[in-house]
Amino acid sequence: MKELFSPNARPRRVVFTTMVAAQIMLLLLLWAFYPMQMLPSLGAVLRALSELTTSQGLIPELWASMTTALQSLAVATGLALLISYLTALPFFRPIAYAASKMRYLTLTGLTFFMAILLSSGHEVKLTVLIFATTVYLVTGMTSVILTTTQEEMDHARTLGMSEWRSFWEVVVLGKLDDMLEVVRQNFAIIWTMITLVETLYQSEGGIGLLLYKQNRYLHLDGVVAIQLVILATGALQDYLFGLLRRVFFPYSELTTAR
C-alpha cells in the first residue's frame, strides 16, 4: 500500500490494477448515490445512452464521424510529414514556419473561406479538418526533427552516407516512432473540431450533430452519454496507437523511463 504514495515507485501489476478498479468503483458509487445538482444521475445517463443507440443511431453516427476523422488524419499526416521533412531544404523552411503559425487562425473564419472556395459541404468539412490538423501536426513534427543532434548526423556521415541518405536514416527512419506519437497526441484535436464542423454542415450528420441537438433540447443526460462515448473512443484510439507503436517500433519503448 505504502508504495502507492511514494514517488517513482513501481507497484506490482495486480496492486495497481486493483487500485484503478477501486478508484473507478468509488467514482461510480459516488455518482450513483450522491447525484450532484448539475450532473444527471447514472441511471438517467444509461437510459439516454440506450435510447440514443436504439432510436437515434448513435453507433452509425459515431462511425461516420470516426471515418471522417481518420480520413482527415491520414491526409493531414501525409501533408505534415512532407512539409516537415522538406525543412531540410532551406527553401521550404518558411512554409513550415508559416504552416505552424496558422494554428492561431480561428476555425469559424477558416470555414467561411473554405465555403466560398468549395462547393460541397463534405469537401468544406474535410478541408477544414485537414487544414487545421496539418498545422498542428507540422508544429509537433518540426520540433521532433529539431531534436536531431550533430552527433547523430555525424554518425551517419562517418559511415559514408550521403547527406540525403543520412537524413533518411537519422531523421526519417530514426524518428518515425516519435512522429507516430505526435499524430497520436494531435488526434484529440480532430475530435474537438469535428463536433464543431459537423454542426456547421448538418447534412451529413455525425456525432457532433447529435451532441448539438441534445444540447439544444437541454437533454443533459444525453449530452453526458455522448461525451462519455467520445471519451471512450478516444481512450480506445490512444490504446490502439500505443499498440501500433509497440508492434512497428519495438525499440521506441526501450529508451523511455518507466
Next chain:
Amino acid sequence: MTPYFYKAPVLTLEGISMTFEGEVILRDINAQVLDVCRPDMNQGQVVGFYGRSGMGKSVLCRILAGLMAPTTGRVLVGEQQEPVTPGAVGFVQQRYPLFNHRTLHDNLLVAASRKYAPEEAQQQTETYLERFQLTAHRKKYPAHLSGGQRQRAAIAQQLLCSDHLILLDEPFSGLDVAMIGEVKKIILEVTTMDELNTVVIVSHDIATTTALCDRLWLLGYERDTNGQLIPGATITADHQYNLAEMGLAWHENVEAEPEFARFVEHIKDEIRM
C-alpha cells in the same frame, strides 16, 4: 630493440587551422603518420592524441573525419594520400552512437553494405559480430546493449565501412578495469589485422593510451618571444613523439617499465604547462 622501418604516409595534416567567427581555435597544424613496418607481421599504427579540455580536440577530430572543412590546410588519407571525405575515416564518437531503430545486426549490415555487395556484406557482418563477441546480442536494439557492447558495436560498424583509418574519441572513459583491458585488446586486434590500419586515440587516460601507441601528438599553445601565449592550439614538432624510436612501442608490459613511467610523467607535465 624491435626492428622496424617506415614506408609511405597514411595520414597527413597539412597546415591546418580553424577559426570560428574570428576566434582562432587551431593554428597551423602539421603532422604525419607513416606506415610502420615490422618484419614478419602486420603492424598498423596507433597515434595517441592529448590536449586539455576545450583546446579543440573535438574540432580537430571532426576535421580529420572530413565532417568539417578547416579554415586553411587539408587532411590527406590513405596510400593514395587523397583529401579526406566523410566516410573515408571511421569516427567512433564519445557516446558511441548507433542507429537506435535498427538491431545490432542491422546496424553492422547497413555499414557493411556501404562497401560490399549484399552477400559479402552479410558475411562480413557475421565475421565482425563473431570477432567482437556480439553474436549473442545480434537481435537486440542498441537501447538494450550495455555500454561496452555499444562501444564494440560502434567500433565494428566504423571498421566495416572505412578504409583503414579510425578515430576513437575517449574510448576509455567511464569503463572499469576489465573493460579497459577489453578495449585495449580490440585496439591491438584492429592494428594487427591489416598493415595499413591506423587508430587515432583521443583520450585523457594518458598511461593507458601511451602504452598502446607508437606515436603521440600533444595539442597545446605556443608562446611568442615575449612569453605571451599565441592564440590557437597547435601540435609543435617537439610535441610529436615517436615512441618506436624511443623504444617504448609494442612492449607486452610496457606500463611496468620505469622508462615508461618517467615518460608518462613528462607528458603530464607538458600538458599542465
